[in-house]
Amino acid sequence: MAPINELQRVEPGGFHIGCPHCQQELRIHRKYAGCHVECKLCRGRFRLDPESSSTRLVGFFAECPHCLEELRAAWRYRQARVACKRCGGRIQFVPLKPAQQNPAVPGTVDG
Ligand SMILES: [Zn+2]
Ligand SMILES: [Zn+2]
Secondary structure, three states, X not given: OOOOOOOEEEOOOEEEXXXXXXXXXXXEEHHHOXXXXXXXXXXXXXXXXXXXXXXXXXXXXXXXXXXXXXXXXXXXXXXXXXXXXXXXXXXXXXXXXXXXXXXXXXXXXXX
8 A cells, every 4th residue: 555645646436416306416426427327316317427517516525545435525626635534645636537438549550
């Protein structure tokens, strides 16, 4: 495990989002970013787009790389440098990378 005072970059593990239909707060894993999801409470469907201003992001959660405790932070801290509440480890939150999109690989093309 990395030394505790070493700054670790952490992507969100998922998001807390206000459902646009029933306004209840939902916890959604990051793997659904960019996907259409269904609210488990009202069954309303919406697209989870963390970068869209129409998405009601409340916050996000992430695992502390130092102590593996789950941390929760308000959305405005998504690019903040913080210290873990539990272990004091230093964390730099970084935005979620877009899902694997198979970038066009330059190079030779067969055929
Ligand atoms: Zn809902
Ligand atoms: Zn920690």
